[in-house]
Amino acid sequence: MSRSAPESPRPGGLRARLVVERPAFRLDVELDVAAGEVVALLGPNGAGKTTALRALAGLAALAGGSIELDGRPLHTLPPEHRPIGVVFQDYLLFPHLSALENVAFGPRCQGASRAEARRVAAALLERVGLAGHASAKPRQLSGGQAQRVALARALAVRPRLLLLDEPLAALDAHTRLETRSRLRRHLTDFEGATVLVTHDPLDAMVLADRLVVIENGAVVQQGTSAEVARHPRTDYVARLVGLNLYRGVADGPEVAVGGVVFSVTERLQGPVFVAFPPASVALYRSRPDGSPRNLWRGRIDGIERYGDNIRVHLDGPITVSADVTPAAVAELDLSPGQEIWAAVKATETHAYPA
Numbered sequence: 314m315s316r317s318a319p320e321s322p323r324p325g326g327l328r329a330r331l332v333v334e335r336p337a338f339r340l341d342v343e344l345d346v347a348a349g350e351v352v353a354l355l356g357p358n359g360a361g362k363t364t365a366l367r368a369l370a371g372l373a374a375l376a377g378g379s380i381e382l383d384g385r386p387l388h389t390l391p392p393e394h395r396p397i398g399v400v401f402q403d404y405l406l407f408p409h410l411s412a413l414e415n416v417a418f419g420p421r422c423q424g425a426s427r428a429e430a431r432r433v434a435a436a437l438l439e440r441v442g443l444a445g446h447a448s449a450k451p452r453q454l455s456g457g458q459a460q461r462v463a464l465a466r467a468l469a470v471r472p473r474l475l476l477l478d479e480p481l482a483a484l485d486a487h488t489r490l491e492t493r494s495r496l497r498r499h500l501t502d503f504e505g506a507t508v509l510v511t512h513d514p515l516d517a518m519v520l521a522d523r524l525v526v527i528e529n530g531a532v533v534q535q536g537t538s539a540e541v542a543r544h545p546r547t548d549y550v551a552r553l554v555g556l557n558l559y560r561g562v563a564d565g566p567e568v569a570v571g572g573v574v575f576s577v578t579e580r581l582q583g584p585v586f587v588a589f590p591p592a593s594v595a596l597y598r599s600r601p602d603g604s605p606r607n608l609w610r611g612r613i614d615g616i617e618r619y620g621d622n623i624r625v626h627l628d629g630p631i632t633v634s635a636d637v638t639p640a641a642v643a644e645l646d647l648s649p650g651q652e653i654w655a656a657v658k659a660t661e662t663h664a665y666p667a
């Protein structure tokens with residue numbers, strides 16, 4: 314009996330390898346985003362996030378790689394023929410057109426009649442809660458409203474891929490909060506693939522199903538926000554999620570990091586990462602009694618406000634951030650340049666293979 318595997322349906326979504334060369338920069342990243350999935354490209358300034366988005370949009374030429382959307386090549390199409398919607402950081406609404414005309418512009422370019430384009434635009438403005446602002450010009454809209462018009466405009470072309478470049482960066486904190494949750498609802502409804510560029514970890518965690526972290530033009534880590542937060546693999550990611558991170562060498566319950574030996578709850582051998590939150594670091598003026606494990610002497614490099622607490626930066630055999638209460642700072646009489654003992658509980662440290 315011959316058995317042939319059933320033909321699997323062509324996977325929807327985006328599969329891309331993007332190679333872009335600039336005079337002093339090279340981007341080389343692979344990006345897979347399923348239909349209906351939202352992926353955030355996260356990374357420090359200059360990492361290449363916008364360049365990746367521009368490459369997907371056809372606004373930056375590929376020096377290598379390819380882009381496939383819903384099983385069809387995208388990189389061979391000129392930008393205006395790509396089934397994508399883009400929301401730029403500053404929205405780039407046409408200033409002389411009304412909100413409705415801005416949204417109707419894309420469908421018109423795709424050949425819809427004037428009446429049909431306006432019908433589509435009106436429905437989308439209604440969806441983003443701006444039916445009452447259809448005739449407003451961009452300058453008459455608030456930042457949050459302009460963002461919603463930009464989103465409606467991007468969706469009006471019925472894209473299979475939605476690209477959002479720092480969609481909330483131009484908004485004040487209050488508007489940002491509300492616009493973020495609205496945007497999340499729209500992204501949940503969107504059936505195509507979404508790539509979102511941000512350097513705000515909160516935007517990434519709220520809006521995206523998965524994070525792809527880019528540094529220096531390459532992917533350094535990816536996964537759900539929980540996976541990335543639990544197992545940071547670079548200093549940038551560790552700072553992002555608020556953890557102290559070190560590379561060390563494990564021998565069972567102990568990990569040597571520089572001159573410090575950590576007791577950890579995991580049993581590992583060889584190269585590992587050790588991570589712990591700044592709030593788990595305790596500071597002492599004199600050497601505390603007990604085990605020499607998880608204990609070291611450092612020098613205060615800086616002291617800053619951090620929410621309701623104080624963040625103390627220590628130099629020494631390892632550099633570390635410690636969060637302590639203002640009362641503790643007063644009691645310990647902490648000041649920059651001072652030598653201090655630091656300790657962290659074994660139960661608060663977390664080791665994983667490097």
Ligand SMILES: Nc1ncnc2c1ncn2[C@@H]1O[C@H](COP(=O)(O)OP(=O)(O)OP(=O)(O)O)[C@@H](O)[C@H]1O
Pocket residue numbers: 335336337338356357358359360361362363364365512
């Ligand atoms: N048109 C260009 N010509 C030359 N170099 C460029 C061009 N566009 C970007 N670059 C360089 O490519 C690198 C990546 O820039 P890109 O804007 O993609 O980073 P980013 O991660 O989006 O940063 P940011 O968060 O600051 O926007 C930078 O070093 C930048 O100077």
